[in-house]
Amino acid sequence: MNDSLHLWLIPLFPFAGFLLNGVLGSRLPKWLVTTIALLTPLWSFAIVLSAARGLLGFGATLPSLPFVETCPVGWIDAGALHIGFSFVLDQLSLVMLLVVTGVGLLIHIYSVGYMAHEDGYWRFFSYMNLFMFFMTVLVLAGNALVMFIGWEGVGLASYLLIGFYFQKNSAADAGKKAFIVNRIGDFGFLIGIFLLLANFGTLTFSEIAAKLAAAPAWQGGVLTVIALCLLVGATGKSAQLPLYVWLPDAMEGPTPVSALIHAATMVTAGVYMIARTHAIFDRSPFALGIVAIVGAATALFAATIGLVQNDIKRVLAYSTISQLGYMFLACGVAAYSAAIFHLMTHAFFKALLFLAAGSVIHALGGEQDLRKMGGLRKKIPVTFWTMTAAVFAIAGFFPFAGFFSKDAILYAAFLQGPGGKIFWFAGVVTALLTSFYMFRLWYLTFLGESRSHDVHPHESPWSMLAPLSILALLSIGGGWIGMGRFGTFLAPVVGTSASESGSTQLEILLSIVAVAVALLGWLIADRLYRQRPESAGNLAAAMPAGYKLLINKYFVDEIYGYTVVKPLLAISQYVLEWVVDVAILGGATWLLAGTAQFAGAILQRWQSGNLRSYAAWLTLGAAVVLLFFLLPATLGMHVSGMGR
Amino acid sequence: MTYLNESILTVILLAPLAGAALIAILPDRGKLPAWIGLLTTLVTLGLTLHLPAHFVLSQHGFQFETSRLWIENPAIYYHVGVDGLSLWLVVLAGLLAPIGIVASWNAIHQRRKIFYALFLVQQTAMLGVFLSLDLMLYYGFWELSLVPMAILIAMYGRKDGSKAALKFFLFTFIPSAPLLVAILWLYANTGTFNFADLQILIASGGLPAGPLCWVAIAFLFAFAVKVPVFPLHGWLADTFSEAPVALAMVVAGKLGLYSMLRFHVGLFPVQARALAPWLVALAVIGLLYGACLALVQRDFWRLLAFAALSHLSLITLGIYGLTFTGWDGAIYQILNHGVVDGSLFLLLGILEARYGTSQIACYGGLAAKVPQTATLFVITSLAMIGLPMLNGFVGEFLILSSTFTGVNRGWAVAATVGVILGAAYMLWLVQRLFYGPQSPLAADKPASDLRLGELLILWPLVALMLGMGVAPSIWLPTIENRTGPPTLKGSITLPQPSLSLAASGEGQQ
Secondary structure (H helix, E strand, O other): OOOOOOOOHHHHHHHHHHHHHHHHHHHOOHHHHHHHHHHHHHHHHHHHHHHHHHHOOOOOOOOOOOEEEEEEEEEEEEOOEEEEEEEEEOHHHHHHHHHHHHHHHHHHHHHHHHOOOOOOHHHHHHHHHHHHHHHHHHHHEOEHHHHHHHHHHHHHHHHHHHOOOOOOHHHHHHHHHHHHHHHHHHHHHHHHHHHHHHHHOOOEHHHHHHHHHHOOOOOOOHHHHHHHHHHHHHHHHOOOOOOOOHHHHHHHOOHHHHHHHHHHOHHHHHHHHHHHOHHHHOOOHHHHHHHHHHHHHHHHHHHHHHOOOOEHHHHHHHHHHHHHHHHHHHHHOOOHHHHHHHHHHHHHHHHHHHHHHHHHHHHOOOOOEHHHOOOOOOOOHHHHHHHHHHHHHHHOOOOOHHHHHHHHHHHHHHOOHHHHHHHHHHHHHHHHHHHHHHHHHHHHHHOOOOOOOOOOOOOOOHHHHHHHHHHHHHHHHHHHHOHHHHHHHHHHHHOOOHHHHOOHHHHHHHHHHHHHHHHHHHHHHHHHHHHOOOHHHHHHHHOHHHHHHHHOHHHHHHHHHHHHHHHHHHHHHHHHHHHHHHHHHHHHHHHHHHHHHHHOOHHHHHOOOOHHHHHHHHHHHHHHHHHHHHOOHHHHHHHHHHHO | OHHHHHHHHHHHHHHHHHHHHHHHHOOOOOOHHHHHHHHHHHHHHHHHOHHHHHOOOOOOOOEEEEEEEEEOOOOEEEEEEEOHHHHHHHHHHHHHHHHHHHHHOOOOOOOHHHHHHHHHHHHHHHHHHHHEOEHHHHHHHHHHHHHHHHHHHHHHOOOOHHHHHHHHHHHHHHHHHHHHHHHHHHHHHHOOOEHHHHHHHHHHOOOOHHHHHHHHHHHHHHHHHHOOOOOOOOOHHHHHHHOOHHHHHHHOOHHHHHHHHHHHHOOOHHHHHHHHHHHHHHHHHHHHHHHHHHHOOOEHHHHHHHHHHHHHHHHHHHHHOOOHHHHHHHHHHHHHHHHHHHHHHHHHHHHHHHHOOOEHHHOOOHHHOOHHHHHHHHHHHHHHOOOOOOHHHHHHHHHHHHHHHHOOHHHHHHHHHHHHHHHHHHHHHHHHHHOOOOOHHHHHOOOOOOOHHHHHHHHHHHHHHHHHHHOHHHOHHHHHOOOOOHHHOOOOOOOOOOOOOOOOOOOOO
8 A cells, every 4th residue: 555665775775875884984085975965865765754753644645554564574483483584654653763863863963063083983883873773673573583583683783882982991891791791682582482482472562562462361471471481682772770880981982983872873772662662561569660660760870870970971971861860750650652752852951952962072082071171051051951841851850852751750750659659759850860960961061161161162063053943942942742632643652641640730839849859950050050060069078988988989880790790700710610521521621631641651652742643533533443343243243242 | 316325425426526626637727616616516516416306215224335354354345324413414514515616716726736635535534434334434534524624724724824733633533542542442442333233233232331332432532522522622712713714614513413413322322321410511612602702702713603602602512401302402503603704704714815804803894895795794793693584593593492492401491592692792893893994904905795606606595594594394304304313203292281390300389
């Protein structure tokens, strides 16, 4: 019916871009590299837009959803296992695709200016295209294993881009850490896939949902286990407790990478995956409860660390972890459309925050330390105003985008019985902290006096400012779609949440509380960083233990190092290698060798070092063996006699 | 074409021998033996490609079969044939040989004549192991494959060749003796060395159960050492760090794993089933043990040896899970391991030849200097750690998922931990070799990236990794057309979604 729609083209274009720039990039002129790198995601975006146009009723033909596309040749067909390449376009994947290709395209454009003077310009764009390829595969996947392709693939792109400055040890370390920590999550995802296979006999999302629908009484039990395994995968990719540790380090990558992969798109894959498999989560209140607890705890935990960070990108990294926590909280209270709504608005304002931070860093010639910034408002006004829009959006001020989506999550949480009130409270406290640390960043960067005199800030080129401006408009207006309309649109895929039971008055009351809290955060930041700039230091000095705990990020990296990494290496080295391999197994071998030497003096000649005799003995030995089995059958009978 | 179909296996077996004879006759001048070796192996590779091209998918059983009486008493036949199990392994052996020659091109400076002649003999022996359908013929090739290996390790060892060769000898020759006794016992009791006849006779239950059990163990022991299966891996690390690259890349895995499939589980399904739980356990332990040891190695050959132990254990797990899909995965993973390890051996061999050391700590920051090497190394590492769309993932997924659904969930989960450890040791190796600031060693040497010949062999390998990852359907149908043991015929059925989940032991409301 919709013959013109070819889903496979959406990932194909970026893949072609990756191949072209990856193989030939070093020999191509820069303008051609840029053209390839920008045109390929542009085409993908155009295909997505045309599909969206039809869906939203602007086009002549309306594809009926879900629109499924399956490759005629299967992928893994072995025994009873049949797994094919299948893509699905439905309301959920459409929203994700719009965000991924749209924001992705803007960030590609921004990168042209940002990366203009870097070595390995072609390499950068080839990896970025590779990321777009895997991310669109992840989003379009019609079964769990195709999703896993994208899932691991975006991890690879992330690894390559975090380690883009591979000559820096810190960058190489961070890339490796990201990959390995993600692999811990993927371990959970894989076990979940095995369980799906064992219990459903299929990995196709629609078939799993159909089988669940056919068994309405099936609750908990193995479904809880599956949901928790998938959650482990999601916490890895989406940097939630306890696997969030890779994301702050991932800031070693170039800033556009942080914006695209580590804020707007890849890290939201866990949220997307839970929404995609919500039929399973819905059957396990326990697993949903865990999702909500993980989300709320992460939101609060990361926000507290964000309060004291001095690196502008690290503040944003912890805020990303915290905002992803909101999305998990939304999933945990089965408000999937609210989660996706926040995912979308967050993509707008967080991409903007990172890109604006990149513009600041660009202006200051690479400086990332907030303590050395200040007074930039007049020097880089476009960056200042666009970032201001993003700060207001993330803090949740009406009528910026973040207000609507965060409000929808807090409202849905509040309605979830007594436990929901606790989640709501955690969310509100997080909102307070968020507002505070974002305005802290805002004051330290743009207001006051410049704290670094030897730099001459300059505004960024238009290729960087144009994406900033578009994202600023989206951060201001992106929420006006409204939760109601957004939820209705997604309802065919993720269902409607329970929030209908509430009242408009309650929702307005909760919104007022949220905005009041955001305002409070701003006022505190204003007092500490504008009115009395010295008081922040005094506050830290007054609470040395707490400050030390926060500035060292609760020592989580150190704890993991001493409880997991070091013991694993020590046990491998001292117990497994030295005791088991060298002493026990090696000892047994040489005992055997000693016996053999004792049995025959021949072996003495072996160690004479005379290679010629050595070779001769070996050949002779083999010849004896060959002769031995060419002897008449009587020998065979004789041996068989022994055998009996 | 019919005539060629009948004699193709013999031609494949004789081609390397002919090359070896030619090298032996001609003088040892310059690179002449190497050139003859390269040509011979390329011709052999071309010949092996005849097999998949003319393999009839609809026909069950052995194909390209030839059987001639060789020795009347005892009745030893020259009996060779190919089925889905051995088909691609023959091609793999054909593919690895020219890679081995390229890897030796600049590494072998002296006595090239002996080296390449023995290398080709070893090639025939390997092919013979895959092709033989007569147990005595098989044993001859099996033994023949060990001799050139031991000699070459002793002659061309890097530091302490004789010690490694002695270790190799002890580990591989000694278990062959019980294997021979077991084969002779079978002959004495059945009067045949023919594989298919023996399979039927053993299955019919006419043989005494007690001795048969020991015979099966003798078979298994010889194979388990050759794979190697934990804890019989003592020879592996020394052989990897001493043997010339060309031999190290073929010494482990394939022969032993194939033999397990064909001659242990294939001949003794009942006995294998009884031992399977133990082998599954040893495989998972070996998988994790190898991965942990790979984490702490300082020499990249030793790291590769323990990584190989880990990967070969995964294949062993697939074999002794005794599921149809697990076998698919195991055979596929043998091919993957050959391709990936071949590429890694070649790349590390190139690094060692140019920088003169296999100590990882001496390296660092090479990516800026030799970008092609770094790129190929990273892609190969990703294939090794099972990144989807590259070949490693397909085999790994088939083995792990079939173990989980059809064998034992606990062992499957434990084996899946290897996914994390594998990424850890490989990416750490990549970082220590290629990333970070340049080490003094890397900075001092002039940059010399891959040569044309090396690129010509490595890029096709990488293309193969991608092709085998994206389109396993090219290989799997032929692999499934194998003559499995009677108990493994047909496919296992995955459990249907039911509300009773007795197997898992998890609560169900």
